[in-house]
Amino acid sequence: MSETELILVNISGSDRPGVTSALTEVLARYDASILDIGQADIHHTLSLGLLFKTNASVSGNIMKELLFKASELGVQIKFTPVTRYDYEQWVKRQGKNRWIVTILGRRLSARQIASVTNIIAAQKLNIDSIQRLTGRAPLDEDVESKARACVEFSVRGNPTDLQQMQSEFMRLSATEDFDISLQEDTMYRRCRRLVCFDMDSTLIETEVIDELAVRAGVGDKVKEITARAMRGEIDFDESFRERVALLQGLDESVMRDIAEKLPVTEGVERMMCVLKRAGFKTAILSGGFTYFGNYLKNKFGFDYVYANELEIQDGRLTGRYLGEIITGRRKAELLRLLAQVENINIAQTIAVGDGANDLPMLTTAGLGIAFHAKPKVKATAGQSISTIGLDGVLYFIGFKDSFISDGSNTFNY
Structure with a gap:
């Protein structure tokens, strides 16, 4: 029986319709199993990650075809082998609590975001994803006096001191002129009524x-x-x-x-x-x-x-x-x-x-x-x-x- 390989693929470049479809079709031809997938698009720039499992006997062919397909699509591709131990450790971490940190204001600066993420890091938490909830801000700050800016962080882990984390967030929001919310990401959070x-x-x-x-x-x-x-x-x-x-x-x-x-x-x-x-x-x-x-x-x-x-x-x-x-x-x-x-x-x-x-x-x-x-x-x-x-x-x-x-x-x- 052929040995199993786990391979992480990272794709980046200008976004266009059909990129994800074309790359996953290559995996489908070799009956590869996708263990994880994530994609983000920032100003038409694609960042796509795929973690797949396949037989070692065909992994070389898969990577070769993915490389040709990426060249054809005009995107960059990177392959990283993942050990079974690393994957199993990653699976174990999935059982940890998840939190939603939302920051909100008229404008959000790099300083404000850095301050929030520093607190998250100090609590030994990992940011899984970041998404902007508001529309893109105008370049001229005087154009819209009622402008809104909001970014949501999905965070995984168990805080070392939840009360301290909450207190630091409240102190930060008062001194840096923005609002912040910390919520546990439970099923109730997604079905308020x-x-x-x-x-x-x-x-x-x-x-x-x-x-x-x-x-x-x-x-x-x-x-x-x-x-x-x-x-x-x-x-x-x-x-x-x-x-x-x-x-x-x-x-x-x-x-x-x-x-x-x-x-x-x-x-x-x-x-x-x-x-x-x-x-x-x-x-x-x-x-x-x-x-x-x-x-x-x-x-x-x-x-x-x-x-x-x-x-x-x-x-x-x-x-x-x-x-x-x-x-x-x-x-x-x-x-x-x-x-x-x-x-x-x-x-x-x-x-x-x-x-x-x-x-x-x-x-x-x-x-x-x-x-x-x-x-x-x-x-x-x-x-x-x-x-x-x-x-x-x-x-x-x-x-x-x-x-x-x-x-x-x-x-x-």
């Missing part, structure tokens, strides 16, 4: 209660109560009741006027369009008010809204509220409830928010994302977006720009 959002300072760039207070002529008083709550002099429930009481007598039409002028956060419309087309369920879980949550629901197509209900009588606010106050604890409870209603695992949920009262749901969700949040919230959440709009959530899920352009019916993770 429910996304829950805070409203004030997340979906919209304002705190609605402040807008209402200004219209009611009590803006300073509401700010003073908020400051007392921040100092811990009163709890959230008490501060909420005091602030709502100050809105007594405000005409309902003011709420309608504020709703129609809400400063919607950059990226919300694009994000919601993609999430809806991809079949995600979406919810607003807010310590704000249902009036404004329902306005956003009708405008963008959210599936659920849970917020505080202001009491209205004869077209004016009474200074009271109806039902239970939506606290941070209640947000986490609602997240779990919605996961049950949708019959999904809690690991398939995503929560996005900016404040300390969002932390319970951020830490409960399978993926918690702090959006333009304070350092404490960012550090606790573990994932953060601070440099671009809310559509940055799409990249942390794994979507690519090339598959989410308007009118596309195809998605890629």
Whole structure:
């Protein structure tokens, strides 16, 4: 019986249709077994790797034909023998955990990428693949003020200190002005199904209660109560009741006027369009008010809204509220409830928010994302977006720009 040989083939050069087909046809003629294959294309430059197994008696003929075919196609080819021991060691490494590291910003520099990859290397992890999720950046940096750049690393291995790695990533993102996400590459990461959002300072760039207070002529008083709550002099429930009481007598039409002028956060419309087309369920879980949550629901197509209900009588606010106050604890409870209603695992949920009262749901969700949040919230959440709009959530899920352009019916993770 002929001895078996393992040969690694590396092909590089200008990409063109039919290169992979022509080379694998040579292997097919000799009934070779392909043990591994990978291909990348960067600016029309091909990098293709093939690891195949064949009988030693025909390996010379295979390499000769591959060499002629590569010359005919105008690409370079390199052959490397692989020992059985090396292959078996490689197979053993496949059992290690896999992680997805996503870096995101307006622009990504070599310095930022080098800093991230240095941390990965220090944790004894190996980068298996790198892909760009966003479109190619314009050469003129002033052309697009809303530019986005995102690169995703697929990493294999067991970190020597996962908590330290996460902390270093968060520190780096704060000092180098970019966002970063570290996720274990499990089946749940690829099948998220429910996304829950805070409203004030997340979906919209304002705190609605402040807008209402200004219209009611009590803006300073509401700010003073908020400051007392921040100092811990009163709890959230008490501060909420005091602030709502100050809105007594405000005409309902003011709420309608504020709703129609809400400063919607950059990226919300694009994000919601993609999430809806991809079949995600979406919810607003807010310590704000249902009036404004329902306005956003009708405008963008959210599936659920849970917020505080202001009491209205004869077209004016009474200074009271109806039902239970939506606290941070209640947000986490609602997240779990919605996961049950949708019959999904809690690991398939995503929560996005900016404040300390969002932390319970951020830490409960399978993926918690702090959006333009304070350092404490960012550090606790573990994932953060601070440099671009809310559509940055799409990249942390794994979507690519090339598959989410308007009118596309195809998605890629």
